[in-house]
Amino acid sequence: AQSVTQPDIHITVSEGASLELRCNYSYGATPYLFWYVQSPGQGLQLLLKYFSGDTLVQGIKGFEAEFKRSQSSFNLRKPSVHWSDAAEYFCAVFGGATNKLIFGTGTLLAVQP
Amino acid sequence: ETGVTQTPRHLVMGMTNKKSLKCEQHLGHNAMYWYKQSAKKPLELMFVYNFKEQTENNSVPSRFSPECPNSSHLFLHLHTLQPEDSALYLCASSQKGATQNTGELFFGEGSRLTVL
Numbered sequence: 001a002q003s004v005t006q007p008d009i010h011i012t013v014s015e016g017a018s019l020e021l022r023c024n025y026s027y028g029a030t031p032y033l034f035w036y037v038q039s040p041g042q043g044l045q046l047l048l049k050y051f052s053g054d055t056l057v058q059g060i061k062g063f064e065a066e067f068k069r070s071q072s073s074f075n076l077r078k079p080s081v082h083w084s085d086a087a088e089y090f091c092a093v094f095g096g097a098t099n100k101l102i103f104g105t106g107t108l109l110a111v112q113p
Numbered sequence: 114e115t116g117v118t119q120t121p122r123h124l125v126m127g128m129t130n131k132k133s134l135k136c137e138q139h140l141g142h143n144a145m146y147w148y149k150q151s152a153k154k155p156l157e158l159m160f161v162y163n164f165k166e167q168t169e170n171n172s173v174p175s176r177f178s179p180e181c182p183n184s185s186h187l188f189l190h191l192h193t194l195q196p197e198d199s200a201l202y203l204c205a206s207s208q209k210g211a212t213q214n215t216g217e218l219f220f221g222e223g224s225r226l227t228v229l
Binding site: 092093 | 203205
């Protein structure tokens with residue numbers, strides 16, 4: 001069955017520092033992979049997605065993610081974090097067999113001045 | 114105007130009340146979804162509508178009753194809820210029908226429900 005693991009529940013980084021949020025998935029074939037961001041009191045906004053092709057995908061707000069099949073990972077990165085990036089980040093996997101988008105439990109990012 | 118609009122944004126109701134949540138999408142999408150987001154739990158898919166037809170009910174209690182009169186509107190009717198139903202209810206839509214989905218969803222801002 002499909003599943004998504006985000007091992008870090010909460011991360012704190014300093015403004016200007018680099019960021020990497022981890023995501024591991026379980027799925028038999030190549031899945032469609034997503035990162036969403038949720039600011040307080042808001043819905044989920046799509047940051048980026050991977051369907052096929054280049055394993056390094058660029059998203060909005062300066063984020064990127066790399067699909068690594070050998071590690072079943074799709075980690076989210078940003079070279080320099082801004083205070084406005086403080087939010088909760090959700091990794092999600094979609095597989096055609098179940099036709100469902102399965103979300104991880106999320107990683108809450110805090111940004112220190 | 115956002116692509117997916119949910120009203121009300123906040124709702125407080127007693128266990129004997131009847132209320133409804135409304136979702137409207139302005140994106141021309143064919144599929145609409147209700148998700149429940151509770152603290153410290155993954156997002157839970159509740160219902161899926163594909164071209165106005167319900168294609169998924171993810172073992173949701175009958176005190177939640179969805180309605181999809183057309184591809185642009187989705188309702189969640191609530192009655193005799195329990196305090197554990199307090200959560201953020203998110204509506205989403207997708208461009209392709211749910212059976213041809215790539216998984217890319219567009220979310221509304223959610224309706225925060227508190228059941229007393």
